[in-house]
Amino acid sequence: AQSVTQPDIHITVSEGASLELRCNYSYGATPYLFWYVQSPGQGLQLLLKYFSGDTLVQGIKGFEAEFKRSQSSFNLRKPSVHWSDAAEYFCAVGAGNSGNTPLVFGKGTRLSVIA
Amino acid sequence: GAVVSQHPSWVICKSGTSVKIECRSLDFQATTMFWYRQFPKQSLMLMATSNEGSKATYEQGVEKDKFLINHASLTLSTLTVTSAHPEDSSFYICSARDVRAQAHQPQHFGDGTRLSIL
Numbered sequence: 001a002q003s004v005t006q007p008d009i010h011i012t013v014s015e016g017a018s019l020e021l022r023c024n025y026s027y028g029a030t031p032y033l034f035w036y037v038q039s040p041g042q043g044l045q046l047l048l049k050y051f052s053g054d055t056l057v058q059g060i061k062g063f064e065a066e067f068k069r070s071q072s073s074f075n076l077r078k079p080s081v082h083w084s085d086a087a088e089y090f091c092a093v094g095a096g097n098s099g100n101t102p103l104v105f106g107k108g109t110r111l112s113v114i115a
Numbered sequence: 116g117a118v119v120s121q122h123p124s125w126v127i128c129k130s131g132t133s134v135k136i137e138c139r140s141l142d143f144q145a146t147t148m149f150w151y152r153q154f155p156k157q158s159l160m161l162m163a164t165s166n167e168g169s170k171a172t173y174e175q176g177v178e179k180d181k182f183l184i185n186h187a188s189l190t191l192s193t194l195t196v197t198s199a200h201p202e203d204s205s206f207y208i209c210s211a212r213d214v215r216a217q218a219h220q221p222q223h224f225g226d227g228t229r230l231s232i233l
Contacts, residue, residue: 032221034221036224041206041229042226042227043121043208043224043225043226043227044159044208044224046221046224049221090158090159102149102151102161102164102210103149103210103222104161105158105159105160106158107157107158108157108158110156
């Protein structure tokens with residue numbers, strides 16, 4: 001069965017600083033990996049996804065993530081954080097044929113942005 | 116793009132009442148929809164898989180008689196929380212995937228329903 005670990009519960013960064021949110025997964029085959037962002041009281045917004053091919057994936061809002069099979073990681077990065085990026089971020093993994101299988105989510109990382 | 120609509124977005128009701136939440140795919144058909152629950156400051160946990168025209172599949176620890184799921188059409192799944200109690204207060208989110216989607220295309224999430232039981 002798949003599992004996802006997000007080691008950091010809460011991260012605080014200064015506006016304009018770079019950001020990296022960690023995600024480690026466990027899955028026997030090539031996983032489908034996702035990063036979602038959730039603002040308080042809101043639903044999920046997909047930032048980016050990895051299925052195959054280039055291991056560096058570009059997403060919306062200036063985010064990118066790199067799939068590293070050797071480290072079972074899919075860390076999310078952003079070179080310069082904006083105050084509006086403050087939110088909860090979830091990493092998720094799906095099975096290879098993710099059509100009819102649900103996603104397994106990590107516990108989330110709450111991002112705070114200070115001036 | 117593909118949209119999943121959840122209704123209501125927020126509901127407050129008295130303990131003991133039943134609450135129905137709808138999950139509707141607006142511009143695509145979905146044979147499978149998923150229902151997740153999210154407690155405050157926690158992650159999303161899968162409750163059940165809703166299958167069009169057949170019984171839902173529940174995760175371990177989720178009471179099927181408590182959380183009734185009906186997936187009567189390819190565009191609508193409903194979750195009914197029966198005889199709701201304060202401990203059922205949570206954020207409920209559904210997701211759905213286009214039956215025509217290729218393997219790499221993601222599921223689409225609704226905006227969630229915040230349920231508060233007094």
